[in-house]
Amino acid sequence: MRAIVQERYGPPVEVLRLKEIDRPTPGPEEVLVRVRASSVNTPDWIAVTGVPYALRLQVGRLPSNVVRGSDVAGTVEALGAGVTDLAVGDAVFGSLWTSRFVTAGTFAEFVVAPAAQLAPIPSGVAFEEAAASVMSGVTALCAMRDTVKIRNGIKVLVNGASGGVGTFAVQLAAHFGAEVTGVCGPGNVEMVRGLGARHVIDYTSSDFTQGSERYDVILDNVLNHPPRRTARALAPGGVLIPNSVGNSGGLLAGLGRMAGAKLLGMTRRADVRFSPSEAARENLTAIGELLASGEIKAVIDRAYPLEETPEAVAHMFGHHARGNIVITVD
């Protein structure tokens, strides 16, 4: 099968290449998925670039023919022993993400996935939309539904409202009844408003941490301000959800600010809650239903064919994609 493989760390266009490798075989409780679409997320470029370097120490020597990518949408091609809740031909989506950073990835024509990590794609939802909604959509869902319970009328600010996670977070917060403020660059103001944000702040002309408005919830997908300063924009009892590993200022700055946010929470200067992104079947099902009913949509910046995956990962690395970046497989 055709797959995008990586044999060393470095810039995506230098270290990723298209290669013929063996098609994997599903083991017990697994299925073989014919990949129709995948999407690119932050962990993918971290895994490709190998930055921060601590990652390389954790992984050790990179095995040959590592296939990257964790989000998948496709059809079930074959069933491993013991799989009874999926059938050959089913359209499914899900995530293979593990924090080990070396997995059988989805930037390929076929991938083996644990059946329990896949959910059916509802009819009417395209493979590209489903793939774009896995890590980004489920992260936003966990933040807006579980980490905080959004109620009617509460004020939610989403920093990084035009990115993969942000475009879902704006729509979900509005769907749950919040008055949403989105923060993004000048080229995305109208798009973010169209997703349901009542107010939009262009970060090049205004700094929300310096304004007089106060918010009940701040989802920070960028961490471009020190968390202590961001927390000043919280209303009394408000919640800060830091959710970034460095969209501006580099990975180390981002990790430093995540640590700063943790400290802020521990010293009780603000209510800081970290949000998981659990691509469990019930979360995927919830996202699928919202997509199918038209309550939310996946914003797709661009769909790249499999052979252009290196360019797609490089595009993600720029941190100015409009919504999500998708890979399609014929």
Ligand SMILES: NC(=O)c1ccc[n+]([C@@H]2O[C@H](COP(=O)([O-])OP(=O)(O)OC[C@H]3O[C@@H](n4cnc5c(N)ncnc54)[C@H](OP(=O)(O)O)[C@@H]3O)[C@@H](O)[C@H]2O)c1
């Ligand atoms: N908790 C989890 O499990 C989980 C899961 C997925 C992702 N994440 C994290 O969530 C973060 C966001 O992911 P994503 O996929 O949404 O990333 P993304 O698509 O790259 O997000 C880009 C967003 O950041 C904004 N931005 C870029 N540079 C900026 C700057 N200098 N100042 C202010 N805003 C800036 C962009 O605005 P414009 O383009 O409009 O300029 C856009 O809204 C990542 O750091 C990722 O690590 C966490």
